Amino acid sequence: MLKPKRLQALLEQSLSTTVSSALLFTASGSLLAYASKPKPTTAAAAKEARTQAALASAIWQDYDVLGRSGVVGEVLGEQESGSRPGSGSSGGSESNGIAGRWRSVGADEHGAGTRWVCVEAEMGTLMIVKVDVDSERNAVHEQLLVCLIGGKGAEEGILKAKADGLGRYLAEALVEPETNGP
Amino acid sequence: MRKKVLLMGKSGSGKSSMRSIVFSNYVAKDTRRLGATIDVEHSHVRFLGNLVLNLWDCGGQDAFMENYLASQRDHIFRNVEVLIYVFDVESREFDRDLHTYTQCVDALAQNSPDAQVFCLIHKMDLVQEEARESLFQDRQNALRERTRLRKGVTCLATTIWDETLYKAWSSIVYTLIPNIPTLERHLAHFAEIAEAEEVVLFERTTFLVISHAAGAQDAEHPDPHRFEKISNIVKQFKLSCSKMQSQFNAFELRAHNFSAFIDVLTPNTYIMVVMSDPAVQSATTLMNIATARKYFDKIEANDRGSKDQR
Numbered sequence: 001m002l003k004p005k006r007l008q009a010l011l012e013q014s015l016s017t018t019v020s021s022a023l024l025f026t027a028s029g030s031l032l033a034y035a036s037k038p039k040p041t042t043a044a045a046a047k048e049a050r051t052q053a054a055l056a057s058a059i060w061q062d063y064d065v066l067g068r069s070g071v072v073g074e075v076l077g078e079q080e081s082g083s084r085p086g087s088g089s090s091g092g093s094e095s096n097g098i099a100g101r102w103r104s105v106g107a108d109e110h111g112a113g114t115r116w117v118c119v120e121a122e123m124g125t126l127m128i129v130k131v132d133v134d135s136e137r138n139a140v141h142e143q144l145l146v147c148l149i150g151g152k153g154a155e156e157g158i159l160k161a162k163a164d165g166l167g168r169y170l171a172e173a174l175v176e177p178e179t180n181g182p
Numbered sequence: 183m184r185k186k187v188l189l190m191g192k193s194g195s196g197k198s199s200m201r202s203i204v205f206s207n208y209v210a211k212d213t214r215r216l217g218a219t220i221d222v223e224h225s226h227v228r229f230l231g232n233l234v235l236n237l238w239d240c241g242g243q244d245a246f247m248e249n250y251l252a253s254q255r256d257h258i259f260r261n262v263e264v265l266i267y268v269f270d271v272e273s274r275e276f277d278r279d280l281h282t283y284t285q286c287v288d289a290l291a292q293n294s295p296d297a298q299v300f301c302l303i304h305k306m307d308l309v310q311e312e313a314r315e316s317l318f319q320d321r322q323n324a325l326r327e328r329t330r331l332r333k334g335v336t337c338l339a340t341t342i343w344d345e346t347l348y349k350a351w352s353s354i355v356y357t358l359i360p361n362i363p364t365l366e367r368h369l370a371h372f373a374e375i376a377e378a379e380e381v382v383l384f385e386r387t388t389f390l391v392i393s394h395a396a397g398a399q400d401a402e403h404p405d406p407h408r409f410e411k412i413s414n415i416v417k418q419f420k421l422s423c424s425k426m427q428s429q430f431n432a433f434e435l436r437a438h439n440f441s442a443f444i445d446v447l448t449p450n451t452y453i454m455v456v457m458s459d460p461a462v463q464s465a466t467t468l469m470n471i472a473t474a475r476k477y478f479d480k481i482e483a484n485d486r487g488s489k490d491q492r
Binding site for chain 2: 001002003004005007008025026030031032033034043046050141142
């Protein structure tokens, strides 16, 4: 189950001078929690966050399809397909991430979809990362995504590292406890 | 599990009307077309899936009452879990009603000594508001005196025109549900994790409140009658949905300082979650309800399993 206050506190920790927003949402676009600077108190800020979540999930879904079919490379004009197995750690991330000029996509090892999408736009950067919960033990039976929105000075590396950290923490927290009965 | 519930009282006191509203989706106005009940009307009401309320709506005319107390005595009064006796508050022969009531309670004490008795002082809408409390107290004292049963008697003032009907029937049915402490514990746990202001569990068809839990709160809630009011309101809404040929499934209300969600929890219950922090997104609460669904289903299945073994 999701504890709203704790989720928000967690997302707030990712914020900094360059990272202006952090969102947690489902792959279908429903916003679960958000944090942004300056601290939002209005309904308008909530509405904006919901719009951002909807757009981010739409972007994600487009690339997720490509990640699953393994033809990312072709679409982006590369020779190799994106489904070659490779580790997701920082050393090997370029081997299964195809960096385009303005977008990069990391494909999953088993061809099971995309792992992260980064969009560099004029006014800032969007980093969307999949929260990788073991599907059998997933307490929240839906694909969750984390999105960090960085301003002009944000570097892709820092954003990716923060988003990964967030994703890993959530993946552990959202695993169902092994109990025999309620 | 079958539980026998007797519904008795003088002719015209309102027994069939109450039964129709609570269990048969009648609206208060529809009860006008109900006629006198002839002899006993049996209805088997499925409640919470595995509980069957064997409701004996006994006709209140003198001829029938004499019959019940004489020739059909054992048949009627044996194996009873709950006796609901309805008094019409406007009756001019309260002493005579009391006498008949005492006879019924005696018959009950002989045949089902462990039964629970509820006395509903009905049609309270016909009494002046200022006089209601004192009149109810008078009746209650008289009844308490006359009921010599192990479990005593519980008196409730009711009318079909407001939520007191739901309060009374919720209290009655609450005593019949076997695993209430477990349900309440889990509900409280859910309320704590989901950071909800209040969580209420309703039965699926009748919308009677089974149980409720509150999250961490400082003050007592100002309205102790909110549950039956909600039962009443949501049930009316559900009925109006079915009049439009659509099924009521779930409900989400977002106001500027709170949000409320009513959704199916198990095949036999609805849950209502009230969140007081408007910053919490709807999707989060709905997801929490979805997660809780599995656990409550498991509880219900466990109970059903253990009952089948008995």
